[in-house]
Amino acid sequence: MSTVHVIDHPLIQHKLTMIRDKETGPKDFRELVNEVALLMAYEVTRDMPLVDVEVETPICITKGRAVAGKKVGLVPILRAGLGMIDGILQLIPTAKVGHIGVYRDPDTLRPVEYYCKLPDDIDQRDLIVIDPMLATGGSAAAAIQFIKDRGGSSIKLMCLLAAPEGIEALHKEHSDVDIYTAAVDERLNGHGYIIPGLGDAGDRLFGTK
Numbered sequence: 001m002s003t004v005h006v007i008d009h010p011l012i013q014h015k016l017t018m019i020r021d022k023e024t025g026p027k028d029f030r031e032l033v034n035e036v037a038l039l040m041a042y043e044v045t046r047d048m049p050l051v052d053v054e055v056e057t058p059i060c061i062t063k064g065r066a067v068a069g070k071k072v073g074l075v076p077i078l079r080a081g082l083g084m085i086d087g088i089l090q091l092i093p094t095a096k097v098g099h100i101g102v103y104r105d106p107d108t109l110r111p112v113e114y115y116c117k118l119p120d121d122i123d124q125r126d127l128i129v130i131d132p133m134l135a136t137g138g139s140a141a142a143a144i145q146f147i148k149d150r151g152g153s154s155i156k157l158m159c160l161l162a163a164p165e166g167i168e169a170l171h172k173e174h175s176d177v178d179i180y181t182a183a184v185d186e187r188l189n190g191h192g193y194i195i196p197g198l199g200d201a202g203d204r205l206f207g208t209k
């Protein structure tokens with residue numbers, strides 16, 4: 001069974017409260033989402049393997065450690081996942097970025113897929129699927145299935161907010177995928193929105209409502 005990691009660092013919680021605030025406009029919202037994504041990436045990559053390396057300081061030769069193992073692939077789910085990408089890339093600038101387009105049908109709440117472009121070597125990368133909202137879990141589950149169908153196998157999911165319903169759905173469909181979130185909220189409302197949540201992440205990022 002996958003694990004849910006709630007990243008409750010005080011700075012993340014502080015910024016998340018500002019993100020939730022309905023008075024926060026798109027400019028601040030975008031900046032805050034990227035800042036939280038950067039801070040979260042620090043935790044999501046905590047288990048990266050290291051190798052011993054030799055390094056010459058201005059004083060002498062010594063042993064240091066460097067990141068080893070597989071390269072990283074980031075896969076934001078369009079649109080709202082884009083809002084977290086720049087922050088993560090500040091920390092992992094060599095990561096390749098794939099894109100998966102999925103939107104939620106407002107009536108059925110089922111995911112509709114419309115785009116997929118992934119790095120050729122996803123089977124050799126540690127992949128982080130990125131979407132601020134895990135609501136019913138339909139979009140994330142569909143995106144992860146896309147990736148698995150194309151050979152990806154080492155996958156983590158990173159979001160800002162997760163609903164218990166989405167966590168359960170993801171556990172059921174992809175029990176091998178760990179979830180990293182800044183908070184687990186109460187539940188979904190009748191329209192599939194997270195309560196208390198932050199509203200529509202895509203609209204708030206891009207000012208479309």
Ligand code: PRP
Nearest residue numbers: 078079080103104135136137138139202
């Ligand atoms: C939002 C969000 C997730 C999805 C979560 O996207 O960014 O992708 O809803 O809901 P789910 O867990 O119930 O699938 P939306 O469908 O609004 O598309 P957008 O990012 O293009 O606005």
Ligand code: URA
Nearest residue numbers: 135193194199200201
């Ligand atoms: N998508 C959003 O953007 N917000 C929610 O609360 C649920 C799905």
